Amino acid sequence: MRHSNRGPSAAAENRAALIKAARQVFASDGYNAPLSAITRAARVGQGSLYRHFPDRISLALAAFEDGVAELEALAARPGTTLEEVLDLVTRQTIDSTAFIDMVRAETHDTRIADIRDRVEALLTAPLAQAQRAGRMRADLTPGDLMLAIGMLAGILAKLPASDRQRTAEQAWNLLRVGLNGERPAG
Known part of the structure; x- marks a missing residue:
């Protein structure tokens, strides 16, 4: 054509x-x-x-910038909870696991490191608020949450889109045991 x-x-x-x-x-x-x-x-x-876009990373960063900006705006809003931020991350991951694949890729490209740092940084304040409220373990770090998000994305990437929402809910229920000591729902 x-x-x-x-x-x-x-x-x-x-x-x-x-x-x-x-x-x-x-x-x-x-x-x-x-x-x-x-x-x-x-x-x-x-x-x-x-x-x-001289390379795949340039294109991917442009494609995912709106999602990262949306996360940053939500995290910066006063009163936003960690749960709200993780819900948005989960919705974005359900829609496209490609972003998480990109930031988890083993690469020394500083552009990916910068975007990974932005996502990790936006988790800092909501995590601290959740820890002060006793909803998350005191020893958790934003890096731990990034690992949990990456684990979730790894599972979701292998599933058809129609199964992702249910599986994401199940995965977070299990992850909450480690993140805050909650017993899984169900």
Whole structure:
């Protein structure tokens, strides 16, 4: 399929189409989905992809930025609980395990480390509030929560989308035993 070249005037539109397509393709096919599937979904050529995003990480970071910003905004709102933040993380993970796959990837790319640090940092204040309220163990760290989120994403990535919500609820019920000493529901 040939794409007509609309020139520089289409640059912003092409970039937006690539980000939207990346979100959809990563959500359905995972972080390692072929980039050609993204360009097909965006209805742009490979050249447009690489003009805007020189590598997979650049594209993924752009695709996931809105989700991270949404988490940061929620965590910064006064009175937000850790449970609310973890609920949003879980909803985002159910929708697309690709983000967690990216931040858990064994890489020394500082861009991934920076995004991982942002997510870990946004957990700090809600975790401290939950610990002061006695809802989480005092010795837990944001890194421990990142590990729990990664474990959840690893499970969800292997399941069809239709089974993710139920499985996420079961997994959090089990994880709560270790995080705060609660007995599992059910």
